[in-house]
Every structure is written in structure tokens, then in C-alpha cells.
Amino acid sequence: MEQPENPAEQPIVSDRVIINGSETPLTLTADGKLRMRERGQRCLTVEKEVLGFVTEGSKIRIRAVVKGGGAGICCVASKGALVRKDFVFQPLSNDSLNLWSQKLRQYIDSLGRPKRLFVFVNPFGGKKSASKIFVDHVKPLFDDANVHITLHETQYQLHAKEVASSLDLSKYDGIVCVSGDGILVEVINGLLEREDWEAAIKMPIGVVPAGTGNGMVKSLLDSVGYPCTAPNAVLTIIRGHKRSLDVATILQRETKFFSILMLAWGLVADIDIESEKYRWMGSARIDFYGLQRILHLRQYNGCVSFVPAPGFETYGEPTSYPNKSTGKPDSCNPSEEESIKVRHHGYQGPNIDLENLEWRTISGPFVSVWLHNVPWGSEGTLAAPDAKFSDGYLDLIIMRDCPQLALMSLMTGLNDGSHVKSPHVTYLKVKAFVLEPGPQTKEPTKEGIIDSDGEVLARGKGTYKCDQKGPMAYDKLQIAVHQGLATLFSPL
Ligand SMILES: Nc1ncnc2c1ncn2[C@@H]1O[C@H](COP(=O)(O)OP(=O)(O)OP(=O)(O)O)[C@@H](O)[C@H]1O
Structure with a gap:
């Protein structure tokens, strides 16, 4: 038999086996391809398509997923529905059965899959x-x-x-x-x-x-x-397969929260949290309440400061580190048991000298301030199309003012990420961030909600369910990113 020149195509094991009653050659090559010649050439990519295998008497059953539709199982495309399919073969001797079983096991084990x-x-x-x-x-x-x-x-x-x-x-x-x-x-x-x-x-x-x-x-x-x-x-x-994921530490005096998805203040937080009163509507509650919020648009006073990622240094105005005094007492501090107190034995946040970084600032009023670690906020919201899992930065999406009609079309652009191209939206990447939330411009006795990863971090005065304090006060808080701290199973 002719030997392939490419070492990846060298056979690990190659033998004649019985498939569907006929004797046929079967080969497992070093690149993890299982090639069988049964009514034409067929090939399974072990890494992608083989889940596992079992020995059943004198036969081996390969458990695989292949692209639906039957034909063309060689080199399954990355897109398209996959279906479960078994491939059974019978080696011609006990020695061959043991060899196949051993080599398949070795190959699958070499892939570093979780057991x-x-x-x-x-x-x-x-x-x-x-x-x-x-x-x-x-x-x-x-x-x-x-x-x-x-x-x-x-x-x-x-x-x-x-x-x-x-x-x-x-x-x-x-x-x-x-x-x-x-x-x-x-x-x-x-x-x-x-x-x-x-x-x-x-x-x-x-x-x-x-x-x-x-x-x-x-x-x-x-x-x-x-x-x-x-x-x-x-x-x-x-x-x-694995990939690392940035983790953001949100810190307010003694309290911290580790965030991997997002932080919202203003319009997005208000829609997310206040629409809970319309939960009976199902997912329509977001559109329904979103429209109400746009028609009665709120703006919030306040200020955001940030350390920009390279390439975004021109956004905002220069400022010094705005969170030097974190120990100041606060009258609206949440109760002891609600606080996530700093635990001195756990992770304390990233080791970054925030004070000596180049800070920039943008002052309000704001319609919405939104930070995102990954692109999708939910299955239908491409909040931050440029966000990367482990670039060490958060994507910051700011809206200071926006005509209501433009805002409506902008909200519909959330499902394809086109909102970030709007002239009413400022979109940049930051390494660290300080939020100083203020009251609503038109109703200064009313404050807002700060929401992170689906949790209400802080409910200000006069907000929906404001008697239920969050773990933090509606006050200055700081966020710093730790690049690639967590690990996720990932398609690539
Ligand atoms: N048995 C339980 N009963 C009530 N709440 C629970 C239970 N188990 C977990 N939870 C809470 O449910 C919340 C939501 O969990 P999950 O991650 O499954 O869904 P979600 O998409 O984040 O939220 P949603 O509840 O809106 O679907 C979590 O914050 C968790 O603390």
C-alpha cells in the first residue's frame, strides 16, 4: 500500500473490518480522521464528530454527530444542524479489536476532553x-x-x-x-x-x-x-476547548461584586429592572416598557471616568483618578447583611495601580451608560459588537442625549449591533471605570438603578422597589478589569 508523505496522514491503525456485512478497509490516521470505504469513501473527524465509542462483544460502536441530511459526512461544516449517528464495525480478530479499542481511546484521551x-x-x-x-x-x-x-x-x-x-x-x-x-x-x-x-x-x-x-x-x-x-x-x-474570560471587579468601599457580562445605568437598567412589573407579558415586556421609557425619556446627572484602551485616548477630558477616598461614610449605605463584605481570604480584585493611570472623564447628563464584557447581552441583543472575551477591556457604550425617534430606531438596532454606529452613541474600550451616578435631571428627588449581570447593585431614591436596597449604595463605584482571569469551555 502506498504510504502518505504527510505525517499527519500516517495511519495509527489500519485494518480490514466488517461494516454492514461487507469486509472493507478502515484507517485511523495521525490527524484524527477515521476513513472507511463502505459504499464509497467516508471519513469522520474524531475531534469534531466523534463523541465516544463502546465495545459491544466483537464490535465497536462509534458514537458521532454528523451534519443532518445523511450525505457527505466527510469534513462536517461548522454550521448547520448536527444529528447523532452511530457507526458500527467489527474487526476480524480479537487482537484487532483490542488494538482498535486501544488506539481510539488513546486518540480521544489526547484531545484533553473533560471526563x-x-x-x-x-x-x-x-x-x-x-x-x-x-x-x-x-x-x-x-x-x-x-x-x-x-x-x-x-x-x-x-x-x-x-x-x-x-x-x-x-x-x-x-x-x-x-x-x-x-x-x-x-x-x-x-x-x-x-x-x-x-x-x-x-x-x-x-x-x-x-x-x-x-x-x-x-x-x-x-x-x-x-x-x-x-x-x-x-x-x-x-x-x-477552552478560552479565557476577563473578569471585572466592581468595588464600592467595603463591597465588591465580580462581573463577567455587563453593567448598566440609566435607560438600559431602567428597562431591565422596572419592566419586571410587566413580567406577565413574557419577553414582550422589554419592548412594551422600553417604548414607555423612550416616550418619557429620563436623563441622569452624573459623571463617568475611565482609563481608555489604546486607540481611545482622545475620548473625554483628562482628569485625575477620581476614586481616591473610598472610605467616606455614606448615609444610604445598605444594611450589614445585604452587603457583600470584602473577604480578605478571597480574590481582592486586579492588581492595577489605578492612581497612576491616565484617566479621562465625560460629564452628564446621560440617557444611558452601559459597559459590556462580551458581545451579546442576551440572545437578541448584540450590545457591544466589538467586545472580546479576554482583551482586558470593557466596551463602554454611552448615550448622552438622543431625539426620541432616533432612539426608537437605535433600540431596534440592538439586535444587530448597529446602534453603536449612531452619531448619538459614544463607543469605546476601557481598562478601568468610575461611575458617579446622580439624580434625574427633571426630577432631582429621584435617582436611578445600577444593574450588573442581571443583579440590581443599587437602587437610588424614588426608584422602583427602592425599599429593597441592593448590595451597594447609589453612589460612586469603581470597576477594574482582570484580563483572562476565568476559563470557559468554548467552541474554539
Ligand atoms: N430553585 C430556585 N428557585 C428560585 N430561584 C433560583 C433557584 N435556583 C436558582 N435561582 C436563582 O435564579 C436566578 C436566575 O437563574 P438563571 O441563571 O437560570 O436564569 P437567568 O436567565 O439569569 O434569569 P431568569 O430567572 O430571568 O431566567 C439566579 O440568580 C438564581 O439565584
């Missing part, structure tokens, strides 16, 4: 469909890939954070959240409050979309053109 996963399922997230998604998609695919899973259903708010803060991580190769972004944020915060946070935060985390806001998994899958579906998310985790 033991801790899986959170939030049965109450989104449309309460996480348990069904787990049974229909998550468990079957992990079983096919021989991944051992430890299931944990969250029973109350902050349960996932509590578990992540004390979990024996040596038993797992990753943590999976079958949920929305809320559980993912809890897990990150739980890992970072551990004494061993430096090792703990390296634990890869996967997300399977099952919430209302699935911005992180949408951002991951969309970055390679995959639709945001549960099977695509599970396949991503099985394949075991």
Missing part, C-alpha cells in the same frame, strides 16, 4: 425548562461521550455560589451551568471568594442555554457561527 463534570441545573430559570433540557440534550450527549456527571439542582438564590465556594474541585474537570447567565455569575463569584481562588478560577466552566438571559453562551457560540442551542453548547463542552 468528570459537576452540573448545575436551575429548574426555575427562564421558562423553567432547564430540567427538560438536561434530560433531553445534556445527559444523553454526555453519556454518549462517556462523561461522568454529578448533578446539582439549585434550590434557592445564591445556592450555586454557595456550592462553588466549597466544592471539592479536584474531583472535576469542569463545572457546567444548565441555566441562564445568573447561575454562571454565581459560580464565578463563588470560586473567587475561596481561599484557593487562584487555582479555583482556572476550573473551566460551560454553559448550556436554559435561562432568560443567555448572553454568555450566545456570545461563545455566535463567535463561530453556531446557533445558540443546547446541543451545540453541550458539544462545545464535550470537545473541551
Whole structure:
């Protein structure tokens, strides 16, 4: 037989086997291609298409996912629905069976895929469909890939954070959240409050979309053109590729919160949080309440300061570090038990000398101030089209003023990211940020809401449900980014 010149195409094992009753050559090459000649040449890319395999007596069953439609399984395109398909072959001898089994195992093991996963399922997230998604998609695919899973259903708010803060991580190769972004944020915060946070935060985390806001998994899958579906998310985790993710530390005096998605103040926060009173409308509540907010547009006094990323140094006016005195007492400080007090054993935020950086400032009034770590805020909101997972910067989207009609068309541009091109929008990247929120311009007795990753951080005076204080006061807060601190399972 002619030997290929390319070392990647060298056979690891090659033998005649029986497929569908006929004897045929089967080869596994060093580049992980499984080539079979059964009614024409066929080829499976192990890395992409093979979930796992089992030996059944004298046969080997390969569990794979291939592009739907049957034909052309060679080199499956990255887009398009994948379907589960088994390929069964029978080696001609016991020695051959053992060799195939050994070489396939070795090849799959060399891919560094996770074998033991801790899986959170939030049965109450989104449309309460996480348990069904787990049974229909998550468990079957992990079983096919021989991944051992430890299931944990969250029973109350902050349960996932509590578990992540004390979990024996040596038993797992990753943590999976079958949920929305809320559980993912809890897990990150739980890992970072551990004494061993430096090792703990390296634990890869996967997300399977099952919430209302699935911005992180949408951002991951969309970055390679995959639709945001549960099977695509599970396949991503099985394949075991990883990427790092920036983590932003939001700090206000004694209180901190670790954010991986966004921070909003003004219009976006008001729509997100105040529209909760229309929850009975389903997802239409955002459009309905958004329109109301635009028709009765609010502007907020205040000021934002930031350390711009290279290339954005001309935005705003120069200023000095605006958060030198963080110890000042505050009359509207939240109660003890509501505060996320600084924990001296956990992660304390990035080690950046903020005082000696070049700060710039923009003064209000503002319609909206929005910071984003990843492109998608939810499955339908491409909030920050240029955001990168681990560039060490947050994308800052500011709107100071905007005519109502322009604002309406701008809001519809949120689903394709075109809003950032509007002349009413300032779009830049920052390394650190200080927000000094003020009251509404037309109603100075009323303040606003600050929202991060779906959590209300602060509710100012006269806001919706302002008797329920958030963990922070409606006052100056600081954000600094730690480049690539967390790790996610990612398609590439
Ligand atoms: N058993 C439970 N009952 C009530 N709330 C829970 C439970 N388990 C988790 N939670 C809370 O549900 C919140 C939302 O979780 P999840 O990430 O699944 O969805 P989401 O898209 O962020 O939010 P939404 O609830 O709007 O779907 C989390 O903040 C979490 O603390």
C-alpha cells in the first residue's frame, strides 16, 4: 500500500473490518480522521464528530454527530444542524479489536476532553425548562461521550455560589451551568471568594442555554457561527476547548461584586429592572416598557471616568483618578447583611495601580451608560459588537442625549449591533471605570438603578422597589478589569 508523505496522514491503525456485512478497509490516521470505504469513501473527524465509542462483544460502536441530511459526512461544516449517528464495525480478530479499542481511546484521551463534570441545573430559570433540557440534550450527549456527571439542582438564590465556594474541585474537570447567565455569575463569584481562588478560577466552566438571559453562551457560540442551542453548547463542552474570560471587579468601599457580562445605568437598567412589573407579558415586556421609557425619556446627572484602551485616548477630558477616598461614610449605605463584605481570604480584585493611570472623564447628563464584557447581552441583543472575551477591556457604550425617534430606531438596532454606529452613541474600550451616578435631571428627588449581570447593585431614591436596597449604595463605584482571569469551555 502506498504510504502518505504527510505525517499527519500516517495511519495509527489500519485494518480490514466488517461494516454492514461487507469486509472493507478502515484507517485511523495521525490527524484524527477515521476513513472507511463502505459504499464509497467516508471519513469522520474524531475531534469534531466523534463523541465516544463502546465495545459491544466483537464490535465497536462509534458514537458521532454528523451534519443532518445523511450525505457527505466527510469534513462536517461548522454550521448547520448536527444529528447523532452511530457507526458500527467489527474487526476480524480479537487482537484487532483490542488494538482498535486501544488506539481510539488513546486518540480521544489526547484531545484533553473533560471526563468528570459537576452540573448545575436551575429548574426555575427562564421558562423553567432547564430540567427538560438536561434530560433531553445534556445527559444523553454526555453519556454518549462517556462523561461522568454529578448533578446539582439549585434550590434557592445564591445556592450555586454557595456550592462553588466549597466544592471539592479536584474531583472535576469542569463545572457546567444548565441555566441562564445568573447561575454562571454565581459560580464565578463563588470560586473567587475561596481561599484557593487562584487555582479555583482556572476550573473551566460551560454553559448550556436554559435561562432568560443567555448572553454568555450566545456570545461563545455566535463567535463561530453556531446557533445558540443546547446541543451545540453541550458539544462545545464535550470537545473541551477552552478560552479565557476577563473578569471585572466592581468595588464600592467595603463591597465588591465580580462581573463577567455587563453593567448598566440609566435607560438600559431602567428597562431591565422596572419592566419586571410587566413580567406577565413574557419577553414582550422589554419592548412594551422600553417604548414607555423612550416616550418619557429620563436623563441622569452624573459623571463617568475611565482609563481608555489604546486607540481611545482622545475620548473625554483628562482628569485625575477620581476614586481616591473610598472610605467616606455614606448615609444610604445598605444594611450589614445585604452587603457583600470584602473577604480578605478571597480574590481582592486586579492588581492595577489605578492612581497612576491616565484617566479621562465625560460629564452628564446621560440617557444611558452601559459597559459590556462580551458581545451579546442576551440572545437578541448584540450590545457591544466589538467586545472580546479576554482583551482586558470593557466596551463602554454611552448615550448622552438622543431625539426620541432616533432612539426608537437605535433600540431596534440592538439586535444587530448597529446602534453603536449612531452619531448619538459614544463607543469605546476601557481598562478601568468610575461611575458617579446622580439624580434625574427633571426630577432631582429621584435617582436611578445600577444593574450588573442581571443583579440590581443599587437602587437610588424614588426608584422602583427602592425599599429593597441592593448590595451597594447609589453612589460612586469603581470597576477594574482582570484580563483572562476565568476559563470557559468554548467552541474554539
Ligand atoms: N430553585 C430556585 N428557585 C428560585 N430561584 C433560583 C433557584 N435556583 C436558582 N435561582 C436563582 O435564579 C436566578 C436566575 O437563574 P438563571 O441563571 O437560570 O436564569 P437567568 O436567565 O439569569 O434569569 P431568569 O430567572 O430571568 O431566567 C439566579 O440568580 C438564581 O439565584
